[in-house]
Amino acid sequence: MSTNPERYDDPDAARERAETQAARAIQGASAWEKCLPQVKALRDKVVADAASAPFSEARVGDHVATLAAMTVPDRNGEQQTAFDAQREMGAMRELPDGYVHEFSMGHDVTLLQLPTSHLMNWIWGDTYDLVLTIRRADLARGELSRVKVQITN
Numbered sequence: 001m002s003t004n005p006e007r008y009d010d011p012d013a014a015r016e017r018a019e020t021q022a023a024r025a026i027q028g029a030s031a032w033e034k035c036l037p038q039v040k041a042l043r044d045k046v047v048a049d050a051a052s053a054p055f056s057e058a059r060v061g062d063h064v065a066t067l068a069a070m071t072v073p074d075r076n077g078e079q080q081t082a083f084d085a086q087r088e089m090g091a092m093r094e095l096p097d098g099y100v101h102e103f104s105m106g107h108d109v110t111l112l113q114l115p116t117s118h119l120m121n122w123i124w125g126d127t128y129d130l131v132l133t134i135r136r137a138d139l140a141r142g143e144l145s146r147v148k149v150q151i152t153n
Helices: 011-033 036-052 057-069 077-087 136-141
Strands: 091-093 108-115 129-135 148-151
Touching: 036 057, 108 136, 129 136
Parallel strands: none
Antiparallel strands: 091 108, 108 129, 129 148
């Protein structure tokens, strides 16, 4: 959760920050996309092996070793990796990270926020986050039928 609550009081500033984050995510995604052919080839091999032979822990170990040997082209080293890991992690928090249209400070809470993830192969909007919000009172009563599903913008 942000320790800077005023960032949610200005929708334009929140939108600008979200757009900056999205641009950085796109840059990071290009490095991950270079690995996708290797991952697809490994997935195809796993499927073929599963269809052609009985289960083998040794074969699973070989597939895991192949996956572990794959490397992402270095963009900004540890800094880029840390950004990608943090950016693509889901979160449960009170306030959404970014601007959502229907959110009332003090009255609503964020149940779950899932960012666009090239690792998980899902994209919300252009590169934004999927946010599930609910009224605080509904959550206190355990009434989950009015959860709102939104995308940050």
